[in-house]
Amino acid sequence: MLLFTSYNEPYLFAISFILLIGLLEVISLLCGHLLSGALDAHLEHYDALSEGNIGQVLHYLNIGRLPALVALCLLAGYFGLFGILAQHGWVTFWQTPLNNGLLAPVSLVCAVVAAHYTGNAVAPWLPRDETTAITEDDYIGCMAIITGHAGKSGSPCEGKLVDKFGQSHYLLLEPEEGKEFNKGDKVLIVCRLSATRYLAELNPWPDVL
The missing domain is CATH 2.40.50.140 (Nucleic acid-binding proteins)
Structure with a gap:
């Protein structure tokens, strides 16, 4: 299997995104902060993100039940995994790669669905910070x-x-x-x-x- 090839670039980029987020989270933790917590706090200030089509997408990805970065990493991970496996299977049987203009949207849809169900399964097990402040x-x-x-x-x-x-x-x-x-x-x-x-x-x- 030729992993580092041009037709796998979109999916390798998605996997690299996860590694980059992991590195930034470690660095922010060493600095006394949590990158995921900061992003969640920032998103809470935008009421528009909880309404309309954007709100429905975020809700489907379990953002709010899961830390936003966890949901994004699930999405990127599944996108990269589905794309690489699909290209590998296609090249193995047909000796030519799929057109990413067709494969990438299909992989994205599959990734959204997989991230949704994985998030539903994982969310109850993740510790959540609860504030004791009231207005x-x-x-x-x-x-x-x-x-x-x-x-x-x-x-x-x-x-x-x-x-x-x-x-x-x-x-x-x-x-x-x-x-x-x-x-x-x-x-x-x-x-x-x-x-x-x-x-x-x-x-x-x-x-x-």
Whole structure:
């Protein structure tokens, strides 16, 4: 089998891409960073990538369930493997290579399908980093305990919220017009009034929560 020939160039390039990514990942790790993590974080800032045809393609390749670089390496690896094996088989039986203008698209389609099913099988076994950070809007709908003195509309008091990660957050909470909070009251955060203040109401389910 003649591997390093001109008709195998597109597929050898795909294999070389995987080796290059591996090398860059090692270098970035030595520098205290993860290239795959940086790419995933960068992609999360582009909402357009999760919509339309592009979003469907990324979803099919399991990007989001898999680190983006892992998904791309699966795609490149299968593309290179299918192309090289197809050329080898064709040359073995017919003594002439296939036209890459025809083979490359077929190999790409096969690679996308193979990468999809491999990603589905691999994703549950890959460790995923989970953040314990929540945004201010995540406080809405949570229960809090009034820790400050009495609060009323226009005059908020301090409340303590413990999130699902066990972290404590101290917020300024105030009730609706005509109502009042006292220290120790359990309240439900209803909405955000400003950058620092939230509207809350007394626990509507005292027998449950």
